[in-house]
Amino acid sequence: MMDIAALGRGIRLGPRRQQVASRIAAMIADDDPELTEISEDLTRLYREHIPGYDQVDPTSVERNTRAVLAIAVQHLRSESVDADFSELATLARTWSDQQIPLDLVAHSLQLGARRIVELIRQRATAEHLPAGAVDDIQDLTWEWATAASATVHMVSQERTMATAARRADFLRRLVHGGLSPEEIREAARAHRVDPDHNYRIACVPWEEQRSDSDLLAALRNRGSTAKLPVVDTVVDQYLVALLPRTPDGLAHPGPVALGPAVQLADAPRSYRYARHALAIAVAHGRSGLVDLASLGPLPLLGAAEDAADQLADKHLAPLDRHGAVGAEIRTTVETYLDCDRRIDDTAEALFLHRNTVRNRLTRFFELTGLDLDRTDDLIVAWWLLNRTRSR
Numbered sequence: 001m002m003d004i005a006a007l008g009r010g011i012r013l014g015p016r017r018q019q020v021a022s023r024i025a026a027m028i029a030d031d032d033p034e035l036t037e038i039s040e041d042l043t044r045l046y047r048e049h050i051p052g053y054d055q056v057d058p059t060s061v062e063r064n065t066r067a068v069l070a071i072a073v074q075h076l077r078s079e080s081v082d083a084d085f086s087e088l089a090t091l092a093r094t095w096s097d098q099q100i101p102l103d104l105v106a107h108s109l110q111l112g113a114r115r116i117v118e119l120i121r122q123r124a125t126a127e128h129l130p131a132g133a134v135d136d137i138q139d140l141t142w143e144w145a146t147a148a149s150a151t152v153h154m155v156s157q158e159r160t161m162a163t164a165a166r167r168a169d170f171l172r173r174l175v176h177g178g179l180s181p182e183e184i185r186e187a188a189r190a191h192r193v194d195p196d197h198n199y200r201i202a203c204v205p206w207e208e209q210r211s212d213s214d215l216l217a218a219l220r221n222r223g224s225t226a227k228l229p230v231v232d233t234v235v236d237q238y239l240v241a242l243l244p245r246t247p248d249g250l251a252h253p254g255p256v257a258l259g260p261a262v263q264l265a266d267a268p269r270s271y272r273y274a275r276h277a278l279a280i281a282v283a284h285g286r287s288g289l290v291d292l293a294s295l296g297p298l299p300l301l302g303a304a305e306d307a308a309d310q311l312a313d314k315h316l317a318p319l320d321r322h323g324a325v326g327a328e329i330r331t332t333v334e335t336y337l338d339c340d341r342r343i344d345d346t347a348e349a350l351f352l353h354r355n356t357v358r359n360r361l362t363r364f365f366e367l368t369g370l371d372l373d374r375t376d377d378l379i380v381a382w383w384l385l386n387r388t389r390s391r
Helices: 004-008 014-027 033-049 058-077 086-097 102-126 131-175 181-188 210-222 264-283 298-302 305-315 317-321 323-338 343-350 354-368 375-390
Strands: 200-205 231-235 238-243 255-258 288-290
Touching: 014 058, 014 102, 014 131, 033 058, 033 102, 058 086, 058 102, 058 131, 086 102, 086 131, 102 131, 131 231, 131 238, 131 264, 181 264, 200 210, 200 264, 210 231, 210 238, 238 264, 255 264, 264 288, 264 298, 298 375, 305 317, 305 375, 317 323, 317 354, 323 343, 323 354, 323 375, 343 354
Parallel strands: 255 288
Antiparallel strands: 200 238, 200 255, 231 238
16 A cells, blocks of 8 residues: 655655745745746646646646646645655645646656746745755755655556556456456556457456566557557466457567457357467467468367267377387477478478388388378378377
């Protein structure tokens, strides 16, 4: 939880605090007309130079700016040792609801403090206050601005964590089928999703490494559209992302599995397909974007388990009985099939002489009875060997 009170306890000047506050109180009032001029100037400056402010009603910006200046003056004029920033925190939450970036609000507080310092310095000079007194006032003002900015940052962190928690709950319930169509439509606005748009669900193992962070940034950049962002969270140690479009050209050392494009009500099916594609891709060392359609016959390996067990007993058991020799033959044939039955590529991949590859292929036929030049035997051999590898 935020400790707003602790920030107030950080802006004290010891025994001189009361004297400094009294001097500020003598020079500037809560309803000082020049504060209104300053708020108007700052409002114009914010809207011209800070992104986000130009999208908000100027009257609202000016009212909030004026409120901050009033809080600043109230704190600086107070003879109490501590300042209470709860009012500013409430105002920051209002800004957040208005979609004003709070990091820019924190920066704007520094600008407001600078203008207050300028105003006080002008009046202090006119009243011939000692330079040391002016410096004390300036120091106190900057300490207040620093603590006020910290308050806004804490509110920003609070809102970010709350938003992330709501987003995680939404996506988790969505992909597990825990939301009705009515609930999806109610949540759509809050999470910036379109229930009538077709989304693809991406699924990636998540370990919070730099490569994963880079991948997430790439997914958000390439998977969004001009109007729809990527919505993502971590579910059961998997990064799950709603992609408004397919992120073409995505490079990643591991697999990034995609489900089919569906409307949000059908998200559980897209998620299920993505998890299935991911499991197959991981088992077979695939990388980059994958889906069930791009994995060729690999998704078929889990079918007809009873028949596969009988075929394995018939054809692969002799290889197993030959121990290390049988394992070498199996590896050679697996590589041969991975290389699309090219002898030279197989030899290069295994650092073998091409004649050694040929001899092992012949031995494979002798032990298993599977002739890799026959279509039926080739399919059975590929199926049985890759079925074992995927396990």
